[in-house]
Amino acid sequence: MDQLEFPLMGRIDAPSVAPEQWIRMAKTYRQAVRLAWKLKRVSKMTRQQLASEAELYPQHVTDYLHEDDKPSRRDLPAEAVPRFEAAVGNTLISQWLARHAKLTVLEEITATRAVA
Numbered sequence: 001m002d003q004l005e006f007p008l009m010g011r012i013d014a015p016s017v018a019p020e021q022w023i024r025m026a027k028t029y030r031q032a033v034r035l036a037w038k039l040k041r042v043s044k045m046t047r048q049q050l051a052s053e054a055e056l057y058p059q060h061v062t063d064y065l066h067e068d069d070k071p072s073r074r075d076l077p078a079e080a081v082p083r084f085e086a087a088v089g090n091t092l093i094s095q096w097l098a099r100h101a102k103l104t105v106l107e108e109i110t111a112t113r114a115v116a
Contacts, residue, residue, distance in 0.1 A: 014086075015085045015086055015088070015089050015090050016041070016090050017090070017091055017095065018036075018090045018091060018092040018095055022035060022039065022092060023092065023095050023096055023099055026092070026096050029076075029096070029097075029100075030064075030069050030073070030075060032092055032093050032096035032097075033065070033076045033084070034065055034067070036084070036090055036092040037050070037065050037088055039088070039092060040087075040089060040090070041088065041089025041090065042089065045087075045088070047061045047065065049087075050084075050087050050088070053083075053086075053087040054080060054083040054084045054086070054087040055080075055083055056080060056083070056084070060074050064076045076093070081093050081094060081097075082094075
């Protein structure tokens, strides 16, 4: 499988922001996880390396990235998303979740300030 390319959005010390066209490609959470993996910053990274860097079980990584969406497949847990994104070098999953929730950054900041 060829490595998909996308322009980096200016982040060096953190995962890069994925362009909107890639976010729209993912229709489900599992597709977003697989697309984040396909767009990984280090093209030669293995699933074993991902498991090690993101502190995930290698057997679970296989489920997270498997192309079929059988109900028996595990989903990437929410608490693992930041580690997964740091390892692959993009924030596609978080962006997909925000888009799916129809939450903008401005709305999030406003809500946070209202609670404080």
